[in-house]
Amino acid sequence: MRLPGTRYQEPGWEEVRKLLGQCSLAALRTCDPARLRDPEARDGLLADYVELTGERLRQARRSPRAVAAGNSYGDTVLELALGLLYELQARRADWDAFCTAAAAEHARIEAFWREAGGEALLRKKLNDMYAVLRDKVDADHYQAACGRPCSANRIYAYRMLDTAYGEIARLFADWEQHRAQVGAVLGRELHGTPIEVRQLRSIADCRAEWVMRWSGTLESFTGSPGPLHTRSKRFASLKTAPDKICEMLREIGEYEALSSNQDRDWLRDRDDAALWMEDYWRVLQESEEASTPGPDRILEACEDALDAGGVAEPEPEPLEAPVHDPQLDVLAAAVSLPPGYIQAAGEAEQRAGWVARELAGDGLAVRLAVYAKLLGPGDDSYPDAWRDPASGELPTMQQLAGLAQVSLPTLRKRRDAAIARLETATMRRTG
Known part of the structure; x- marks a missing residue:
């Protein structure tokens, strides 16, 4: 529907x-x-x-x-x-x-x-x-x-009417096998093929009285009362309002007819658009590889403002090189990451942009949690050294909490605090 x-x-x-x-x-x-x-x-x-x-x-x-x-x-x-x-x-x-x-x-x-x-x-x-x-x-x-205005209950009623139409259409399509029930729905004894079978082409052709009679037939033919014939108050407003049922059926039918062309008209352009996007991302990737940027897309919104104001962005300085500690391999293995993960991930970040420098005091696990929150766990800009080989994405929050040796709620609080500082720093940089 x-x-x-x-x-x-x-x-x-x-x-x-x-x-x-x-x-x-x-x-x-x-x-x-x-x-x-x-x-x-x-x-x-x-x-x-x-x-x-x-x-x-x-x-x-x-x-x-x-x-x-x-x-x-x-x-x-x-x-x-x-x-x-x-x-x-x-x-x-x-x-x-x-x-x-x-x-x-x-x-x-x-x-x-x-x-x-x-x-x-x-x-x-x-x-x-x-x-x-x-x-x-x-x-x-x-x-x-x-x-x-529309309530959740009204959406439920639309869906019930759509289901009712589907069941009526099924009965009409096989009317010879359901002669008694179709006759009850139409309100007359059948002699030959009923013309309504040919007239029912979409939900817009369904009549309110058919829906009400169909609901009334269900207890006799299936053993369970129909939606308009139970004690439930959910459809109370429809039980005595065929005009309202008719209006809702027409609305469903009209919108389906209106929106059905979306499946045809623009699809012929989709392949050309997909090829254009492939070229766009290829050129963008080549550009990124040439300038070796870090996962610094939070800065994209303010770079134009910095250029317009004539403020030169200082050359990023490397972060302090991580020192290998065998104990770090134990931490990585405990959360199903490869040995040497922490050192390799830290080395890959050494020439990252101002975000990494702004968060240098927060630790690698918090920085990766920030990137995952801002850009998602699988952003194309992440170096391979940051990714969990098993998933191809950044480690999960649980893995990062294990690396940081803190609880998940504590890591989440530190991540959110770091993002708040970044937002403040971004506003400060853009003036």
């Missing part, structure tokens, strides 16, 4: 949900699910959960599930999963609801996630949290795109 501004309402959502569940369970095993029951620990636990789940998602970035299409707009499953994960930080109510549900289950069965089937129960609670969150996110984006 397509609606303006929404990204999570298409079949790719199932793969997004599975990827989030898989990586969330791995993250929670590391940060101890027992903390879910402590209200005072929830803030810190949320930060740990988001950081660790994000790392697991990035580690899975080349998996078939992660690179699969998440929707018809070109977003991958991984991109949608990361976007929803980071939305969680801004929507604490959903995290609190998940923690409360997990704590209630813990009170019933202590450490339930360690019992047989317990992880499946924990994963279901995570799925519930993300299902609510995705509708809230899409409702906000729908409002921004259309300028009309």
